Amino acid sequence: GIQVEQSPPDLILQEGANSTLRCNFSDSVNNLQWFHQNPWGQLINLFYIPSGTKQNGRLSATTVATERYSLLYISSSQTTDSGVYFCAVEVPGGGADGLTFGKGTHLIIQP
């Protein structure tokens, strides 16, 4: 099956810093989503981004499907950005199977 690799696995930053999280995938995908899992365990949809670039406030994401990667940018980090960020993909013909998740990037924003 498809492999989804996220980097870095862990990231510690000071409040106000910018960061880039990367998601590489091993095969063509129909869809790609980014999620934030907060310290309470809730999964929050950030972006549905099979291709192109989207922005939502301090967060933006870019997916280059032809090169099989996606990037999540966080600018002016706040302590509430802490948590685990997951990338998940859906393969062609595998939409019925839902999403395949990476193992996540654990982000800690220190005050």
Add this chain to the structure above:
Amino acid sequence: DADVTQTPRNRITKTGKRIMLECSQTKGHDRMYWYRQDPGLGLRLIYYSFDVKDINKGEISDGYSVSRQAQAKFSLSLESAIPNQTALYFCATGGDNTGELFFGEGSRLTVL
């Protein structure tokens, strides 16, 4: 109110007990999923359903069963719980036109 609701949110049980986790949704989606999350392993698919007559096994279905009682309800059962089923369980729904999934708040299960 949440669009995807899971109950219970937390449960502690003993080995051998039967456990049911319930999921209901108000999004009107046909597709529903159960995922399991273990530390350091991301989320893995247990079962999924396209509609009330359609049930499919996912990557890690052994030891689990599901029931799709209605379009809006999808329950996960552990017939005889074992300690390695201790995990955080998520229900998700998906729209028909895109692959985007929407998750419930999770059910934390501990099997002693």
